[in-house]
Amino acid sequence: MASFTLHGIPVSRGIAIGRAHLLAPAALDVKHYLIAEEHVEAEVVRLQTALTAVHRELQTLWNELPKDAPTELGAFIDVHALILSDPMISEAPLDIIRSRHYNAEWALVTQIEELSSQFDEIEDAYLRERKVDIQQVAERVLKVLMGSEPLAAPNAVNPDDDEFMAQMVVIAHDISPADMLKFRDRSFIGFVTDVGGQNSHTAIVARSLDIPAAVGVAQASTLIEQDDWVIIDGDAGVVIVSPSALVLEQYRERQLAAQRARKKLSKLKKTPAVTKDGTAITLLANIELPDDCGPALEAGANGVGLFRSEFLFMGRAANMPSEDEQFEQYRRAVVAMKGRPVTIRTLDIGADKPLDPTEHTALNPALGLRAIRYCLSEPQLFLTQLRAILRASAFGKVRILIPMLAHAFEIDQSLAMIEQAKAQLREANVKYDASVEVGAMIEIPAAALALPMFVRKMNFLSIGTNDLIQYTLAIDRVDYEVAHLYNPLHPAILQLISMTIAAGQKAGIDVAVCGEMAGDTKLTRLLLGMGLREFSMHPAQLLAVKQEILNSDLGAIAPLTRKILRSTDPDGIADAVLALQTS
Structure with missing residues (x-):
């Protein structure tokens, strides 16, 4: 078969070389193992x-x-x-x-x-x-x-037992985030989908699995045939089908070079994240399930900055997790982190993370009943989750993070619900940490423009850059047709992030970035220059970000960052951010 190349959107770095496995939609509904x-x-x-x-x-x-x-x-x-x-x-x-x-x-x-x-x-x-x-x-x-x-x-076969079995690349029209998690223990080394954007939740989960992936590769599932040899260049979003022997050799050499670089990074695990001029930086991990705590600790995370609790709920609309089931999952994560803080985000369901994929969705689900809006409309479900989280706080440091807040009444209602959950636990004589901190995700432009009402009532802020970019630029981050418009360096985005960090500093409360920008080493120095001191990312990205921090001098970065924030020229901003990487 003649070799050909497909182009998509890079979502997870690295190179995967293996045999194509075409995954039909129905196949996602059954167990699959080798x-x-x-x-x-x-x-x-x-x-x-x-x-x-x-x-x-x-x-x-x-x-x-x-x-x-x-x-x-x-x-x-x-x-x-x-x-x-x-x-x-x-x-x-x-x-x-x-x-x-x-x-x-x-x-x-x-x-x-x-x-x-x-x-x-x-x-x-x-x-x-x-x-x-x-x-x-x-x-x-x-x-x-x-x-x-x-x-x-x-x-089921061990992925290391047989080279062919350990070289399977999933090719599908689309894969939901919940289905992605089914593959975490399987013998798959890469993902290619016809649709999706760089910051769709499917892409985010691919990064959390630390598996090379490309999305928005139009017609990949129809053009690629079962068992074709495939190369995924995760850095470029390129998929090479039936590569020649020369191309295959070149990519194998790049694979080996990447493995050597990763091995070198592993030596930084126990090194504190401190800039050249002595400023300590907190590096936290984003996780989907308690089992992710192991890799987080292995990478040297100072704690969990984002536990995406919705992955305990997805695909279970008819059988929602009980309070005890949730409590056990949260407790496992808290105990696993050995005293380090665990920030649990309350149920952030909706948009590209539906509770039930078969249900009719709103005309524009990203703007509909999702996240805190959904939780406040389902108070018993929300109270059940809050009680489970509070119960877990008896086993270590827990923080509660509320997503998608935009209105003062949402803040008030959320805090009132937390107090109600505490009262219910006290009445039942169940232990919890009465001083649990509560934070707000800043991911809607209205929130970033009304920060005083947040810093007065919240203990910390966490900037969700994925949704902040989506809502500010009016781009559906799941839609590959507009994915090219998704730009974290848009002047408006940089202003909103900078304003939030500054407001937190003025109020004396912690501000983190837990969106994908936190794990992008090209943006590490820019965020440092804005004053960010707390990054939360996938464990797989942590050591590379730490290396950037160790090589950064805040004194040199700060004036360059101020110049970037004053600019409205996209090309000029991109060039200046590139220059920051060598400062």
Whole structure:
């Protein structure tokens, strides 16, 4: 196959070289893991057993048909039985298990998606509609599989056991943030999606997993074929399909160079983050789940600056996490951080993080009932979360962060709800830290322009640059068609960030940046020059940012930063920020 190159948006640095795995939307709904060689035949038998069970179900249905049942019902069962016996269903998924080492559910869905796409191309309407019958038969088999013990799951292959299995690159039209998290323990080394923007939450999770990724790669899922060799250049947002031997060698050398650079950075883990002129900087970690605390500590984080609690809720609209379940997750994170502060953001659901992806969303969900607006509209859900967070505060230092505040009444209502949750715990004689600090996320321009009402009532501020940029520049950060307009160096953005840091300093309260700008080493010195002393980012970015801090002289940076803030020339600002990196 001839080599070709696709261009998208870089979202997670690094280089991935591997085989393409096309992920159909339906495949996200089933478990998917790789089977070790010695357990492949057992997994084949597991699928064969499920197929046999469905055959018996259909036979029972036929035998129990009432005498006066419409003849169409019998014909319907016959059609499904024939489909089930067809080698495309009864044999092809078994071959997928043997050749690709997929678990049974994954192999079946992969084959069904392939068949469905073939049926879509049939001109005859009647035959084209038979796709539905195939999908219904597959659903019966999946129900049997999902009700059976996944015998191979505990024996899922170790990514290091086999080079091919450890080189799988996911290619999909789109992957939700919740689905991204399913891949954290799988044998995947990179992601490519047709849609998405640099700061969509899918991109943010890719960075948190520290896996090279490119999004907004239009038609990648249709142009790339299963098992194609693929290179993801995460730094450039470039995807090279079927690369030549020379190109492959060049990228392997770049991979090795990056690994050497990362190894060199690891020596900074225990080095305090202090500028050349002696100013101490606090480096915090952004996490999605308690298990992320290990990498955060390993990277030398001073604490957690953003625990995105919504990942405990996503995809669970019908089965919301209970207070005890939430408490246990928060407690695990607090204990894992060994006395370091853990800032837990209350439920920030909505926009590209829907509670239920199948629900009808607002015309413009980014401007709708999301984050604190949603929580205040669901007071019992909010109180349940607040009680869980407060209970966790008995085990270490916890701070509560409220997202998307814009109005004084939202601040007042949020603080009142926290007091109500405290009262409920006192009444139940449950321990909590009465002095828990409460902070506001500054991510709406109205908040940055009305800072006095925040600093009077809040203990700290955290600037969410991702949404601040989105709302200030009126850009949907998930929409790859306008992604090129997303610019953290826009003069308005820099002014709002600078104003917030200055207001916090004047009021004597901490200000952090927890958005993606905090982990961008190209912007580290600019933020330092603005007066920022607390950065929160993905653990994978922490050491690189620390290196920038260690090489920075605030005395030299400050005057250059003031000059940048006075400028309204985009090119001039970009050049000046580049110059800052060498100052």
